[in-house]
Amino acid sequence: MAKISDILAAGKSWSFEFSPPRTDDAWAQFWPTLDDLAALAPSFFSVTYGAGGSTRDTTRDLVVDINRDRQVTTMAHLTCAAHRRAELEALVSDYRDSGVVENILALGGDPPVGYDGPPGELTYASELVELVCSIGEFSVGVAAHPEPHPRSESVAADRAHTAAKLELADFAITQFFFEAHHYFGLVESLKLLGCAKPVIPGIMPVTSIASIKRMAELQGSEVPVGLTDRLYAAETDGPAAVRDVGIQAATELCEELLAEGVPGLHFFAFNRTTAYAAREIHQNLGL
Numbered sequence: 001m002a003k004i005s006d007i008l009a010a011g012k013s014w015s016f017e018f019s020p021p022r023t024d025d026a027w028a029q030f031w032p033t034l035d036d037l038a039a040l041a042p043s044f045f046s047v048t049y050g051a052g053g054s055t056r057d058t059t060r061d062l063v064v065d066i067n068r069d070r071q072v073t074t075m076a077h078l079t080c081a082a083h084r085r086a087e088l089e090a091l092v093s094d095y096r097d098s099g100v101v102e103n104i105l106a107l108g109g110d111p112p113v114g115y116d117g118p119p120g121e122l123t124y125a126s127e128l129v130e131l132v133c134s135i136g137e138f139s140v141g142v143a144a145h146p147e148p149h150p151r152s153e154s155v156a157a158d159r160a161h162t163a164a165k166l167e168l169a170d171f172a173i174t175q176f177f178f179e180a181h182h183y184f185g186l187v188e189s190l191k192l193l194g195c196a197k198p199v200i201p202g203i204m205p206v207t208s209i210a211s212i213k214r215m216a217e218l219q220g221s222e223v224p225v226g227l228t229d230r231l232y233a234a235e236t237d238g239p240a241a242v243r244d245v246g247i248q249a250a251t252e253l254c255e256e257l258l259a260e261g262v263p264g265l266h267f268f269a270f271n272r273t274t275a276y277a278a279r280e281i282h283q284n285l286g287l
């Protein structure tokens with residue numbers, strides 16, 4: 001398996017992000033979907049982590065198994081929220097000792113819904129980057145927020161924190177966005193702050209109007225009127241037509257990003273529905 005920093009140094013990456021299944025039905029679909037995407041020979045996969053540890057063992061087992069058995073470099077996500085330092089150290093040491101996990105995405109995370117325990121011993125993702133680097137020779141990624149992060153005191157403050165965090169790490173992957181200028185604005189600000197590390201745009205395939213509105217609200221991403229108009233116009237022809245418009249819009253966004261020389265594309269595949277939408281975007285782009 002490879003370090004993502006080396007993959008990026010060699011050329012453009014393209015990757016898929018999965019969430020650990022939570023139901024029997026989702027498990028039944030997980031491996032066939034993953035194998036279908038693995039057949040496209042992506043640069044890497046990544047597996048999300050339920051903040052507070054709700055998917056701790058499943059995320060770890062999936063990341064180790066995919067690296068070892070599926071021969072696709074797979075990155076583990078890890079979050080600070082609601083964790084003690086010792087818990088994070090134990091998990092990162094576990095990854096190091098597996099001998100197959102070389103990449104970690106270090107995140108702040110959000111406390112789980114309904115959680116009323118202590119906030120966690122580490123507050124910011126930058127502290128987790130330092131912890132990961134102190135334990136092993138990982139390639140470490142961080143999140144970046146083009147729009148910016150909803151808890152930020154200002155755009156300038158978020159850009160400055162992102163630049164400082166990225167200086168400690170190897171690369172960033174962005175939150176999803178629907179207009180390329182948000183991504184270019186982020187990269188430009190980071191450059192002005194002296195940070196030129198690779199920032200991979202995160203691409204969310206829109207498969208339904210309700211789900212995208214909910215996710216965009218949660219992440220502070222703007223769904224542009226032009227896109228919602230196209231989606232609502234398609235709605236009269238049914239859910240498949242909405243999905244087609246979502247895939248077409250994401251393909252156009254990726255083409256615009258690729259034309260400007262982005263270091264890669266990271267598709268939020270999450271579940272079977274978004275995974276196959278991501279595969280169609282990938283095919284449209286002829287990657």
Ligand code: FAD
Binds near residue numbers: 144173
């Ligand atoms: P941080 O970098 O800690 O930033 C959080 C906020 O604090 C920002 O407003 C920032 O400006 C501010 N800040 C940072 N440093 C400082 C400082 N020193 N002083 C003051 N303010 C500061 N969540 C999950 O739970 N599980 C996942 O698997 C997961 N995967 C993700 C994958 C990607 C590609 C992305 C983009 C996000 C993912 N998230 C995931 C969501 C992420 O955890 C949330 O967006 C979270 O709220 C912020 O994470 P962060 O790493 O950006 O946090």
